[in-house]
Amino acid sequence: MKDLVRAAHIGPGLAVVVLATLLAVADGLSPGRVLLVAAAVLAGQLSVGWSNDLVDEARDRTVGRADKPLASGAVARRTVLVACALAVLATVVLSLACGWWAGVVHLGCVASAWAYNLGLKSTWWSWAPYAVSFGGLVVFVSLAASPPELPPWWLPTVGALLGVAAHLLNVLPDLDDDAATGVRGLPHRLGPRRIPPVAAVVLVAATVVLALGAGLGSPASVAGLVVAAVLVVGVLRGAGRVPFVAAVLIALTDVVLLLAAS
Numbered sequence: 001m002k003d004l005v006r007a008a009h010i011g012p013g014l015a016v017v018v019l020a021t022l023l024a025v026a027d028g029l030s031p032g033r034v035l036l037v038a039a040a041v042l043a044g045q046l047s048v049g050w051s052n053d054l055v056d057e058a059r060d061r062t063v064g065r066a067d068k069p070l071a072s073g074a075v076a077r078r079t080v081l082v083a084c085a086l087a088v089l090a091t092v093v094l095s096l097a098c099g100w101w102a103g104v105v106h107l108g109c110v111a112s113a114w115a116y117n118l119g120l121k122s123t124w125w126s127w128a129p130y131a132v133s134f135g136g137l138v139v140f141v142s143l144a145a146s147p148p149e150l151p152p153w154w155l156p157t158v159g160a161l162l163g164v165a166a167h168l169l170n171v172l173p174d175l176d177d178d179a180a181t182g183v184r185g186l187p188h189r190l191g192p193r194r195i196p197p198v199a200a201v202v203l204v205a206a207t208v209v210l211a212l213g214a215g216l217g218s219p220a221s222v223a224g225l226v227v228a229a230v231l232v233v234g235v236l237r238g239a240g241r242v243p244f245v246a247a248v249l250i251a252l253t254d255v256v257l258l259l260a261a262s
Contacts, residue, residue: 003069007053007080012170013045016137022259023141030146033098037144040094040103041137044110047087050080052117059181102143109136126185127164134163154213158258161206165251168199196243200235203250204228210254214261224257 020041024034053060053070060071069075091110096103109132116129135156142151171178171187172195178188187195207228211221231253234246 003074004079004083006067007050007069007075008046008083009049009052013042013049016045017042019255020137020141023138024144026259027141027145029141029144033144033146036094036098037141040091040098040106043087043090043094044106044113047084047091048110048113048117050084050087051114054080054084055117059183063177063180065177098140098144099146099148101148102140105136105143106140109133109140112136121185122183124186124189126187127167130163130167131160132163134166135160152213154209155258155261158206158210158213158254161202161209162251162254162258165199165202165206165247168195168202169247169251171195196235196247199247200232200243200250203247203254204232206254207250207257210257210261214257220257220260224253227253 017038021034021038024037029037053068054077056068057070057077060068065071070077070080092103092107095106095110098106112129112132116126120126120129136159138151138156138159142149142155168187168190171185172192175188175192178185190198207224211218211225214221228250231246231250235243235250238246
């Protein structure tokens, strides 16, 4: 069971679940509705994680990814296939239980993530599924409310920008393994030296949009802009791991502001 859970990329998946749950709480959803949103997102993330390892099994074996249970033989392919199919079924049922339009939006987010796994990850458009899925997640949570309502334009915009930055920073540790198996998405074309500053620009853009949406005079927006400005110096001038860490801290700052503004 432990290896099956690991094959689902449970760490990043739970991070998305926590974000969706906090957004639902911030939007004032009832406790039952918050749990339903969290369950739908968890099911979707499990399907995405398992599908990723199923698609990448041959690649992962080629580069000797011992951390991938499917590629290392720690879990059987049939087991992952069955688990993935059940997760897809649960995603459909739980998403539509959140409301028709909310369900359609969330299923679109999950389909976008699957599109990344199935080929977009190796193209210039590798960033697009992250933008669609993270931006759509904000819309899904708002539509899951009773009555459903669309969020202001700037909230999904911030979500999309955070998604793009997450893609850039998430791929950074795997650049060499991906290159060995022919994966050439946007981060691979940028290269390890340019990823942190490009991610920082995207994250600062998210901070600015947040500040504009929440009102430039609010204490939270001013604090966010100041923190982002300080950290971007570390991204552009830092050495070693400093640019990467600074970019991640900007992302965390934006997530906090996003939740505060929801």
